[in-house]
Amino acid sequence: MDVAIPRPASEIVTRAVGIGVAVGVYGISFGVLAVASGLSPVQACVMSMLVFTGASQFAFVGVLAGGGGALAAMGPAVMLAVRNAAYGLSLASILPPRLRDRALAAHLVIDETTAMARAQSEPDAARRAFLATGVSVWVFWNAGTLAGALLGGGIGDPSTLGLDAMFPAAFLALLAPQLRRPGAPVAAAAGVVIALALVPFAPAGVPIIAALAGVVPGVLTARGVRG
Amino acid sequence: MTWAALLALSLVSYALKASGPVLAGGRRLGPGVRQTLDLVAVPLLAALILVQTVGDGHRLVLDARVPALAVAAILVWRRAPFLVVVLAAAATAALLRALA
Numbered sequence: 001m002d003v004a005i006p007r008p009a010s011e012i013v014t015r016a017v018g019i020g021v022a023v024g025v026y027g028i029s030f031g032v033l034a035v036a037s038g039l040s041p042v043q044a045c046v047m048s049m050l051v052f053t054g055a056s057q058f059a060f061v062g063v064l065a066g067g068g069g070a071l072a073a074m075g076p077a078v079m080l081a082v083r084n085a086a087y088g089l090s091l092a093s094i095l096p097p098r099l100r101d102r103a104l105a106a107h108l109v110i111d112e113t114t115a116m117a118r119a120q121s122e123p124d125a126a127r128r129a130f131l132a133t134g135v136s137v138w139v140f141w142n143a144g145t146l147a148g149a150l151l152g153g154g155i156g157d158p159s160t161l162g163l164d165a166m167f168p169a170a171f172l173a174l175l176a177p178q179l180r181r182p183g184a185p186v187a188a189a190a191g192v193v194i195a196l197a198l199v200p201f202a203p204a205g206v207p208i209i210a211a212l213a214g215v216v217p218g219v220l221t222a223r224g225v226r227g
Numbered sequence: 228m229t230w231a232a233l234l235a236l237s238l239v240s241y242a243l244k245a246s247g248p249v250l251a252g253g254r255r256l257g258p259g260v261r262q263t264l265d266l267v268a269v270p271l272l273a274a275l276i277l278v279q280t281v282g283d284g285h286r287l288v289l290d291a292r293v294p295a296l297a298v299a300a301i302l303v304w305r306r307a308p309f310l311v312v313v314l315a316a317a318a319t320a321a322l323l324r325a326l327a
Contacts, residue, residue: 051240162321165317215263
């Protein structure tokens with residue numbers, strides 16, 4: 001059972017736009033890097049529209065920028081996208097019921113939309129949070145990519161503004177209400193330990209996927225609590 | 228070549244995102260399965276938070292992101308509004324980097 005406090009719709013919109021703006025700044029960075037790595041502005045924009053998962057896109061252009069080919073760039077990009085499959089499973093119950101709507105909404109399954117949706121206590125609020133965040137992030141990410149691809153360099157590093165620290169803070173704020181569920185603190189702690197232990201050895205993306213194993217001690221704890 | 232890779236990545240990315248909602252969506256799930264799926268996002272998001280905070284390629288580093296997350300954690304615990312949490316974390320990291 002979810003025990004998070006219900007949020008009014010305006011709060012959802014405020015959060016969705018806030019996350020979208022931060023993502024948009026990274027979209028600018030992505031556009032700049034993509035063009036610098038040899039993609040055309042059209043390719044950069046098509047990628048942001050269709051691939052629409054930031055970590056994978058950064059990994060893809062990172063390999064190109066390092067002199068790797070497009071095929072070599074696929075591997076890390078796919079590894080970083082695998083966690084979206086787990087997000088999709090966790091969101092399956094709150095996405096729109098009609099298959100066509102669900103298939104369309106599935107394109108928006110990413111870190112930000114999962115965190116926002118799962119932070120809501122009611123399925124209706126979760127669906128609204130998912131869609132509001134998905135649309136906001138998609139619009140800002142693509143607007144940012146277009147701006148970065150056309151303007152090119154001359155844009156500072158977003159981390160000087162502390163923007164890189166915004167994402168973990170946002171995800172923490174969205175994870176906190178979920179930690180009141182039985183077994184959730186154990187699942188979270190196990191996930192963190194697994195991921196950090198793997199960072200030095202495993203390819204990018206793998207530590208976070210492997211953290212999924214934290215569900216097992218989480219479920220066992222929840223069952224133990226219930227007797 | 229680049230276009231082919233881009234379109235292939237788009238297809239793979241969409242297939243990964245859509246597999247859960249299309250296969251599991253709209254089905255009646257047992258309480259055990261639902262309970263498990265309810266927990267799926269928790270360890271992933273927890274891991275994402277820490278990897279984004281101390282990860283740097285294959286290294287674990289302690290830099291301005293750590294105190295920023297600590298400030299965020301205190302504000303979350305004090306039930307500060309979402310945007311306050313996020314902006315305070317950014318300001319902390321930006322300030323520490325400006326001073327360094």
